[in-house]
Amino acid sequence: MASDLFDKFRFGQGGTNHRPSAPQPDSSESGTGASALPPGTAGTVPGTADGNAVRAGSTFDKSQLGQIFIPPSLLNLDNSNAPKMDEAMFKRFRDFIYEQCGISFTENKKYLLEGRIAKRLEAHNLSTFDEYFRLISTSAAAREELPSLFEVVTINETYFFRNPPQFEALEQVILPEILKAKQAQGNKKLRIWSAASSSGEEAYTMSMLILERIKPQFPGFTFEIVGSDINTAVLEKARTGVFKEYSVRNMPAHYLNKYFTREGDKYVLTPEVRSQVKFMCINLYDTPTMRTMTGFDVIFCCNVLIYFDTIAKQQVVADLYDALNKTGYLFIGYSESLHGVSKAFKLVHFPKTIAYKKE
């Protein structure tokens, strides 16, 4: 059965919210391998005291400023006092972050990491990376600081209805299949996990779909959606249920009108959408915690595996496999693959998307 609500997402159809069938990796999200200017070098003027002036990506184009000279101090470009992270320090932070959460910063991303961690030095009024490293590697202080470190090293790009073919497969095939089987067994509860949910748009998209398309067909069921992330700041945002234009830009108008109220420039989710979703802080790279996550019928773990190396991916995907019920499905991001990561699942094809089934 085709769903008219998804029609505007299909290729070649001119719905107002039309996007390509599945999202490309966003430029802001090309992993910790994302390109970024070295901290403080944007528009750096050649010949300043700033030793970064000749680094890659920092070429200064005079035409941007016409012929007017603007002192770097006014442009906030004078970072000569900014702390520097040498190779050895970069490796210590890189290894530490990898051990804590599986995120891999490749060699050429030193500047990215330097810029992000510099924010934490500033927050603690520290002047060297070494001091900050000592802080995070001292167990008592680390417990307090690690969430803030995760906050600066994660990329949280997300939006509602991000990959429509996945939601279409979920609504039209997967949920009816699972719910019918549960009905036959007298089991009236369905559980979905949005693992690495960021600010909750993916989890809430599923909640709206269930209210709109699934609950009317399966009225006696309880639906529980868990959204989880390692970044506590985005989880706080998720819990508010309040979003900006950016998050709803891909939303079918019907859902926007029915499940949100407008307050100025904010979009506020209705209580019934929020009531099916709960958020918790889960580090996907922490196996003991992952083992507490069990009994899910569907898991979305999208656009996060790209930040992990193969070993970390293998560990996380094995734990997700264990978290799924038999006959449950795993979705990963459009640009992600389980090739070389796991052979445990059966690959299932749907129009313009795939899912991994636990048999």
Ligand SMILES: C[S@@+](CC[C@H](N)C(=O)[O-])C[C@H]1O[C@@H](n2cnc3c(N)ncnc32)[C@H](O)[C@@H]1O
């Ligand atoms: C790009 S967002 C993806 C959001 C959503 N799944 C989507 O596809 O739109 C990636 C999220 O993964 C989270 N993340 C990164 N490493 C993680 C880890 N080890 N455990 C849990 N979440 C993690 C980040 O904090 C970020 O919010």
